Amino acid sequence: MKTNSFKMFGSVKTMLRKYKDSHASKKTANKSANCVTNEQGDSDSGGNMKEFNEIGTDQNSKSEDSQPFVDVVSRKFPCPNMATFLVITLLIKVFVILPVIYLLHCFDLLNTHWPNDEFRRVLTDHSHSNPRKDNHYYHSVLYHPYNDSKQHLSELDDISKLPLPEPALPSQCSSIPNAMKFDCYPEEGSTEDKCKKRGCCWAPAGKSQTENSSVPLDVPYCFYPQGFGGYTVHNITHAPTGITAFLKRSFKSPYPNDVPMVKMVIMYGNEQQLRLKLYDPSSPRFEPPYPEVPSLQKAVPQKDYRVEVDTQTGGVKIIRDANNITIFNTQNVGALILADQFLQLSSLLPSRNVYGLGEHRSSLRLPLDWQRFVMFNHDTVPTENQNLYGSHPFFLVMEEEKNSHGVFLLNSNAMEVILQPAPAITFRTIGGVLDFFIFLGPTPSDVIRQYTDIVGRPYFPPYWGLGFHLCRFGLHSLNETKEVMNRNRHAGIPLDVQWNDLDYMDSSNDFTYDKKRFRGLPEFVDHLHKIGMHYVPIIDAGVSAGERPGSYPPYDEGLALGIFVKNTSGEPFIGKVWNRVSTVWPDFTHPQTVAYWLKQLHRLHWQVPFDGAWIDMNEPSNFYSGTSSGCPNNNLEHPPYVPAVNGGKLFYRTLCMSSIQHAGHHYNTHNLYGFSEAIVTSFALTEIRGRRPFVISRSTFAGHGHYAGHWSGDVYSDWHSMEMSIPQLLSFSLFGIPLMGTDICGFNGNTTVDLCQRWMQLGAFYPFSRNHNTDDGIPQDPAALGPAVIESSRKALLIRYSLLPYLYTLFWRAHAFGDTVARPLFIEFPDDPETYGIDKQFLWGPALMIVPVLKWGETFVTGYFPKSIWYNLHTLGPVTAKQQSWHDITAPLDTIPLFYRGGHIIPLQSPNMTTTASRKNPVELIVAKDEDGKATGSLYWDDGDSVNTYEDKKYSHVTFTLNESRLRGTVVWWGYDAPLMLGKVHVLGIGIPVRSVYVNQVAHSFSYNSGNQFLRIKNLALPLNQNFSIHWV
Structure with missing residues (x-):
């Protein structure tokens, strides 16, 4: 669509930078003028938000008397008398003018229900003018002079004075093979007459033409002739x-x-x-x-x-x-x-x-x-x-x-x-x-x-985000949440992050929690932190528009700022999701939404010090198709051509395409909605916590991985969905979104013990590993399904936790260089065409291959081994020779087949129940020799949570090389000065018994396994901030 000189707010980075710069300049101005700044120090969690403004009392605050708020309308004047004037003006407007206006409009309804629509209209009229009329605010988003009338469209057509296409000649049509026929009539209802009016060829293929639906297409009846041009x-x-x-x-x-x-x-x-x-x-x-x-x-x-x-x-x-x-x-x-x-x-x-x-x-x-x-x-x-x-x-x-x-x-x-x-x-x-x-x-x-x-390169997630996550929709109270978490911890399931779906909210409203059913939630989150765990709540995209006026600040404040997506009349666009009455949607392309969203998240964080955000329903999803009465009848809602979307209409179960955002009509920005929310949420979490953000979003767009991760949504609990999760995971690796996973054991419907046992094994190797399901399904956390699932889950997750130093290093390489984390085999073996179609197995980086069992009842799986030496992770013994081949692999019900690749060195740590505890253990190395007796690898290490550790050089990087019988460790950079020791080394593929081992030229104890041909060297205590050498004879 055409648009007026498109210059929204410049760019998202510019928007965020302007927000930070404006707050920094305001603080500087205040200090230089010797004004009172009302600064109250850091947030409760140790974050870096220092400016607050008490503009009201939040009923969800920790205390009835005071509540810190992020300064949305920050102090703009360093002069105290001007600031006082503004405060008085604001108080008069809020506590005198608006109530009077409200009473004038709805006095007769005061003793019944609050007239939300009328209040909304009144407040909108007095707090933010119609953006279509307010040129100084909205000049950048209106399209060129444009209306929906047939006369206007006819006038635009007449301007071009273009002729109709010439009819296609038989010679232009007859020699085109079926595979080369390009569809000239992609709409429904093609006929020979309609086709030829487009100057195209008509040749029915002898079977019914597929209509414009969501099923695979067919050879088109109507296709372009040779030399069609245009x-x-x-x-x-x-x-x-x-x-x-x-x-x-x-x-x-x-x-x-x-x-x-x-x-x-x-x-x-x-x-x-x-x-x-x-x-x-x-x-x-x-x-x-x-x-x-x-x-x-x-x-x-x-x-x-x-x-x-x-x-x-x-x-x-x-x-x-x-x-x-x-x-x-x-x-x-x-x-x-x-x-x-x-x-x-x-x-x-x-x-x-x-x-x-x-x-x-x-x-x-x-x-x-x-x-x-x-x-x-x-x-x-x-x-x-x-x-x-x-x-x-x-x-x-x-x-x-x-x-x-x-x-x-x-x-x-x-x-x-x-x-x-x-x-x-x-x-x-x-x-x-x-x-x-x-x-x-x-x-x-x-x-x-x-x-x-x-x-944009993928963002670097916090280390704890690579642990195991547990959630379900339908944990109706804090006690139920604790019960699920505790039974899994008691069962020995490694667990880092407890989640809550919208059950924790008060009336399904964002930025609140139910103080009855979830009484004690702040203390529970504090307890999680004390035991090295973390907490992530859901944050839906929509904000309730149906609460009692003055009782729900996220709506009132957003309305006052004018940051909600608007309808064609300039009022907030109203739909419906989980909220009791109605829903509005923040416009994340609006510059003011940065401060608004930051404030709302900070309000919640002040009460419940969460660690990450799960942003959902942000396609955006809507229980209506448009509003309760539909959408306007115009060519944004009903364009000349509609791709084969679900529901047949663009506004099906989402917003109207003619609704207005700061960046343009929703017709243009729809696919950007979740992405823009992820950008602002990532920024807000960084500001609030002062640490690396952790954001998982359902909706994504190109570049999303630069800010957040993704999960594959509400999949069915069946074997097919488990199998299809692998190609979806690998596709998102290609899209530059490595932090991705699927709801383990499925979301919709009831899982089974057999399915969940195998899915927990596979899910332990999703980069983002979370078990989650719906509220009307059976409990499916590992401990709820009995000893078979418990044992398989514990076994697979302990392997995952041992491999986290390697996985974290892969995420560093993704962030720094654009490498993939979970990757298809063809990424590593592009010279082997057999790998091009493989999507039932995958790699972590170059060195670990995962071959899951994806069929019910099977205790073996057929896997492809590209040309290399491979070693069984469970036995450490070699499994193939140099040539590529397919192999049947034994896979007992409690085991997922895993293989190290020769030529690589993989850093490990002995696993514990949390990543916090595991990180304290010494590093171990798996040294997997290739056919030439060589191997390489590296370890990236930092505190796992601070922002920009790589960019600020607050990290350590050690490389490892094996050449024949000598292993060397070399410090490339040591900027994270924390103790890190090498405690154990396993060297795989040593066919000749070892007689002696020397560590930095000093003899050292060892053991040699002749059956599986590996050397084990323990009790090393080598500081990794120093180069070292180990060799054997």
Whole structure:
């Protein structure tokens, strides 16, 4: 959609920076003027929020007399008399004017129910004017002069004076093979007459045409003829920084308001990256304000690619120079269309090995048999052929020549992507611009690093966040919460984080807790902290709009600030989720929402010192489709083309598309809602706690991993859902969101002992590991399901906890360099095509392979072992030779098969019941020799919770190398000065018995296992802040 000179608040980082700078400057101004600042020190948790402003009494406060609030309307004047004047003015407005206005409007209802709608209207009118009329506030979000009338749309069409397309000739249609037929009529109801009016070919395939639904497509009846065109090139320019061309529309497309002149810019970024952008140069259009992509246009003397532009049609080829393979090709492929609400581009692909395009449920390697992947964030139970909670228009290709490349479309509008057998891909979106980033790898790891260069490196979670988490919907009281936690701790289940779903809230309202059912919650959280555990509550996106006026500050204060998403009349958009009466939604693109959200979270944190935030229902989900009366009848709600979204309408169970946010209409920003909430929540937690944030969000967008993690939503408790959790996990690794997992044992329905036993084993190796289920299911925490599940869970989780130093190091590498954490086998073995389709097993980093049992009743599993030496984690013995092969692996019911890869050194710690306790234990090393007797590894270590430890060099980094029979440890950096000792080493793959071991040239005791061929060296007590050497003969 077109939009007026789009300059929202600049960028999210700018918004957050301005918030911090404004508060810093205010404190400086106050101090320089010798004014009273009302500073009250740090927050109760030791965070760094020091400014508070008592603007009212919160009924949920720890004390009736005083309650610290984050300073939303901070002291703007250093002069005391001005400050006094403002305070008096505010008090008069709040305690005199508004009550009088209210009484005038609803005096006759004072003895019955509060007239919420009337109060809302009155308060809105007096606290914030209509944004459509308030130009000084809202000038940046209105579209170009625009109305919904047929006359206006007809006038826009008449401006272009474009002719209709010429009919397709038989010779243009007859020779096109089925796999190369690009759909010319993606809407429902194609007929021969309608098809030919579009200048396209008609050829029924002898079976019923699939309609526009969420099932896989078929060979299209109506398809583009050869040489269809649509644009002609005008004024192409080559420069050292790229290529610029103008493409003039030749004839009308089937969609209103064609862009008559398209500007195409190809920008060289570096040797392996470039950008292809097509847009309307005459009318600014919506472009996502985040992720904040770096500038990507500069002279690149030596490139790994070359670009060819068809000087007639503007079709583009991007060719890999090393082998002359075309990786992106729009020349004579489908039809390029840029209209106001329909944008389309197709490209041939060099291979059928395609990955990504989320969020969806499918195999890891995507099927190309006319598959449609819809990206429009939606709250639904994850099943195949559905648009799910997130949108990630990024795909990666493993080429036949074993190179890899990736493509990212920076566009946040509703879209669908079609994969067909040619192989080829088609993007269709209904707004914004076409802005492609192309990454040439050449390895798949390189592609992910290049992609996260653009969308942001993954954030570094706190160490405790890698422990085991426990939750369920339906813990109706604090006593029930304690009972579940205690029975698992007593059963010996390692546990780091206790969660609560919305049961803890008062009337399902954010930022409250029920003081009856959850009486003692603050003390309970304090107790968790004392025993080294942490606490995470749910925070829903919607805020109750139906409480008694003056009784619920999150609504009253948001209304006064004007930060809720608005309807077309400029009033808060009202829907319904879990709240008793009605719901409004904060607009997280609004600059004032940063301070608002920070204040609400701080209010809750002052009472309940939680450690992280679980942000849910943020697609955003709505129990209504729009409002209780639907949505306006306009072309934002009913655009000319609707992708195959769940429910058939864009506003199905979400907000109206014509509702208004600071960054633009919800039509454009819908897919960004959860992402923007994650950004603001991450910032707020950092400010409140002064520590590393921990945020898990259901809704995601490209770049989300820079701020938060994700879980895969409300999956069914069945074997298929467990199996499909692996490709979904691996897809999110490709998206740069490594902190991801699925509700262990399933969410919806009842699990079984057999299922939960195997799922707990698999879930112990999700990067984010949490058991959670619904309120109408049976209890499924490990201790609730009996000894078999307890034993399997304890065994798998203790292995996880022992491996946490390795996992934490992987997360550091993801944060610093863009590496993946959980990764598909092809990432490590791109030269082995057999790995391209494997998604029933996976790796942690390069060194640990997980091969779970995914079928009921089975006590063996078939796993693929790529070319390497592999060692059984449970026995430490070798299991394969050098050649790749499939193996049947014994897997007793209480055991998940796990394997170390030769050539790697894995740091461990003896596990304990919490990460807090485990971190105090000495480090151990697994040294897994490769066929040449070599291995490498490293350990990253810091305090596990402070912000920017890597950036501020407050960490320690030690590398380990094995060469034949000598192991060395080398200190690369030692900036975290805490005791860290090496206590034990296991060297795997030693076929010849060892006679002597020397530690720093001093003889040392050891043991040798001849059956499994490994050497064990204990009682080392080597400080890791010093280099060391161990060798044996």
